[in-house]
């Protein structure tokens with residue numbers, strides 16, 4: 001079980017949260033201007049990184065707010081928590097990958 | 098050597114000390130016609146059918162660890178073909194047909210046991226979906242029956258069909274041809290049969306780079322040196338995104354832990370497979386008597402081959418409600434595998450934008466059942482450089498055209 005530090009409520013068990021997948025995928029400003037390939041890339045293609053990964057979580061059974069987490073997908077170590085809209089912190093590779 | 102009752106008798110004379118190794122462990126050749134990356138069931142089946150169906154024998158299977166160390170030998174071994182859509186029914190049933198002759202074909206007992214698979218319905222939505230799937234299956238020539246609650250009880254007497262249950266059993270689909278098979282036999286049997294036809298199986302050989310020259314694949318870099326190849330096939334399940342990225346290809350796949358567990362061995366109590374997508378339970382009993390159970394995927398991306406305990410707790414809670422008789426059975430061990438999940442819960446068996454590079458992945462939580470059919474269709478795709486009609490709908494470009502094959506109903510948690 002992951003222990004996740006909500007930026008507003010502090011550390012809680014994973015069961016209080018919902019996962020939101022890869023972070024920092026911006027919805028294209030004008031979808032109608034995109035080719036099918038570009039739209040597919042936005043909609044379906046994912047980094048699915050092994051090692052350091054930036055992802056979204058929602059504290060759905062708590063304050064109900066979304067935030068970002070930098071986590072190592074091999075060790076599950078959470079290396080940073082930061083708010084929605086903030087840039088991912090520059091990190092020396094989180095743990096070993 | 099052909100395995101038979103006579104070879105057992107002959108080897109008994111020498112106290113079973115002289116059985117030959119099942120496959121060679123050769124040094125890598127400098128070049129192959131086809132390199133298959135990933136020595137799971139799907140990769141080994143691909144190599145076998147390349148040799149058997151297409152006469153391509155200058156083939157190597159490169160496995161970073163040991164054969165079957167991935168999902169092949171971590172799964173709950175449920176085999177069935179009762180998927181909803183025509184495209185899925187066709188390829189999964191091709192697979193089931195291959196399963197039905199597999200032990201003879203590869204001269205290796207894969208212990209296919211067609212004991213029947215129940216998929217439970219717990220609410221009106223489930224019932225409608227189940228009945229619809231039964232009808233769709235029949236139209237596709239896939240055997241399927243609808244059982245009401247009493248019929249379920251008759252087929253699986255230990256199940257609790259009380260109306261008071263949190264998730265009452267309202268009925269189930271039944272595929273009698275479904276069942277279970279022996280997972281590591283599948284890897285070893287295909288390996289032995291492929292090796293006998295000249296395929297090199299290279300374990301402890303991790304691919305670290307894919308070599309290209311002007312949009313065409315030329316070989317791979319590995320922990321055992323550079324190996325040239327005319328064609329390269331990626332069959333790395335949970336690591337598909339990682340390996341595809343070596344050729345700068347982005348995949349619509351996310352890797353999640355999927356957990357399973359087994360109990361201490363008990364006397365035979367359940368002689369079929371019971372699955373429930375709604376409450377994330379699937380149960381069968383192994384030949385040793387262990388209850389083999391699986392859970393739903395952990396929500397987060399991971400390559401860690403382990404998941405969170407609450408997922409197992411949730412699974413067991415629902416399981417006990419269905420089978421109160423299990424309440425004092427002790428669990429022996431649990432483990433996780435990394436499954437490669439596609440947005441439409443259907444696999445990818447496809448050419449790629451790189452010439453001579455092919456990919457087979459996205460089987461997610463339910464690819465063991467597909468091992469023979471997937472290898473068979475993928476071998477065709479590699480040999481002919483074009484998909485077979487069975488796997489053409491499962492090409493990568495469906496994510497661009499929008500022709501998705503939404504199997505969440507039949508695949509979601511279930512297998």
Ligand SMILES: Cc1cc2nc3c(=O)[nH]c(=O)nc-3n(C[C@H](O)[C@H](O)[C@H](O)COP(=O)(O)OP(=O)(O)OC[C@H]3O[C@@H](n4cnc5c(N)ncnc54)[C@H](O)[C@@H]3O)c2cc1C
Nearest residue numbers: 135137139161167168169172173175304434463464465466
């Ligand atoms: C707990 C669990 C339960 C499941 N239950 C069922 C079920 O009941 N029924 C069902 O049909 N399916 C089930 N599945 C799904 C099924 O196991 C998979 O879909 C299927 O096994 C995937 O194909 P594979 O066998 O080739 O994968 P794997 O056995 O995972 O093979 C991939 C191989 O690629 C290797 N590899 C990765 N990267 C590299 C590299 N860089 N170089 C060389 N080699 C590499 C890996 O080491 C691995 O051996 C389950 C899965 C899990 C985890």
Ligand SMILES: [Zn+2]
Nearest residue numbers: 006009059063
């Ligand atoms: Zn909170």
